[in-house]
Amino acid sequence: MTAATVTETAAAATVPSSRRPAATRRYPRWLRWTVRIASLAAALALWQWASAAGLHLFLRFDRLPGPLAVADAWGGHLGTAQYWLDVAQSLVRILTGFALAAVLGVAAGIAVARSRIAADVLQPLFEVARPIPAIALVPVAILLFATDEQGIVFITGTAAFFPVLVSTRHAVRALPAVWEDAVRTMGGGRLRVLGTVVLPGILPGVFGGLSVGMGVAWICVISAEMISGDFGIGYRTWQAYTIVDYPGVLVGMATIGVLGWLTSGAVELLGRRLTRWLPARGTGTGGRS
Numbered sequence: 001m002t003a004a005t006v007t008e009t010a011a012a013a014t015v016p017s018s019r020r021p022a023a024t025r026r027y028p029r030w031l032r033w034t035v036r037i038a039s040l041a042a043a044l045a046l047w048q049w050a051s052a053a054g055l056h057l058f059l060r061f062d063r064l065p066g067p068l069a070v071a072d073a074w075g076g077h078l079g080t081a082q083y084w085l086d087v088a089q090s091l092v093r094i095l096t097g098f099a100l101a102a103v104l105g106v107a108a109g110i111a112v113a114r115s116r117i118a119a120d121v122l123q124p125l126f127e128v129a130r131p132i133p134a135i136a137l138v139p140v141a142i143l144l145f146a147t148d149e150q151g152i153v154f155i156t157g158t159a160a161f162f163p164v165l166v167s168t169r170h171a172v173r174a175l176p177a178v179w180e181d182a183v184r185t186m187g188g189g190r191l192r193v194l195g196t197v198v199l200p201g202i203l204p205g206v207f208g209g210l211s212v213g214m215g216v217a218w219i220c221v222i223s224a225e226m227i228s229g230d231f232g233i234g235y236r237t238w239q240a241y242t243i244v245d246y247p248g249v250l251v252g253m254a255t256i257g258v259l260g261w262l263t264s265g266a267v268e269l270l271g272r273r274l275t276r277w278l279p280a281r282g283t284g285t286g287g288r289s
Helices: 003-015 027-050 065-076 081-116 116-129 134-145 147-174 177-186 190-228 233-242 246-274
Strands: none
Touching: 065 246, 081 116, 081 147, 081 190, 081 233, 081 246, 116 147, 116 190, 134 147, 134 190, 147 190, 177 190, 190 233, 190 246, 233 246
């Protein structure tokens, strides 16, 4: 470390925190969680007030159950085996479809980005199919697959496939060419380049696509369950609507939100664990703050 570097580091350390860029300030974890919980509590309190007051302006809260009614109904659902069976069924469908989409999406993205032949053969097919909403494939899934279960997994996987594919393709094309040149200069072949340059280098982009893909997959699996499912949170939510059980509908929506939050959080946590070598946000030095 040079004397100039030491001087710059010492000078940066003496800068008051109030004068540092906002991106480099660190707030206590307890304060961040307090703000998040307070934000959620404020939204629930506003909802409860609007429902209890029968607010009827642009939105009709006079017919919408409040958080207390939903919490009471949710407590009743938690004590039934049917609720947990539906949760397990939806999780199996989402995880199966998402795992297939992750593997196939990353493989296809790398192939399209690094092979002209693969790009010429596959890219037109992907670009034609990508704008089609996955939920519009329900009739196709009914015709292609023997069971509704296979069709729902197909729809879920298709929904998550394209965000992963696109993010992987862009991540591969954004890699600096000098990285690959360095490995090839030292005698590395295609597999060595793939294992030491491409796969580590595209991880941030891939996990961005995986996070988006998980959210899209939840939207489509719930929609598919509403249309052609026999079990699952989506099916049970639609069934509650047909019998005018509005608290049950909101319980289903809340369950979907919690499950989506947990699964997306798991993907993002895994991404942070696998990309620890990245520079810390706001440092720009290659080290972690």
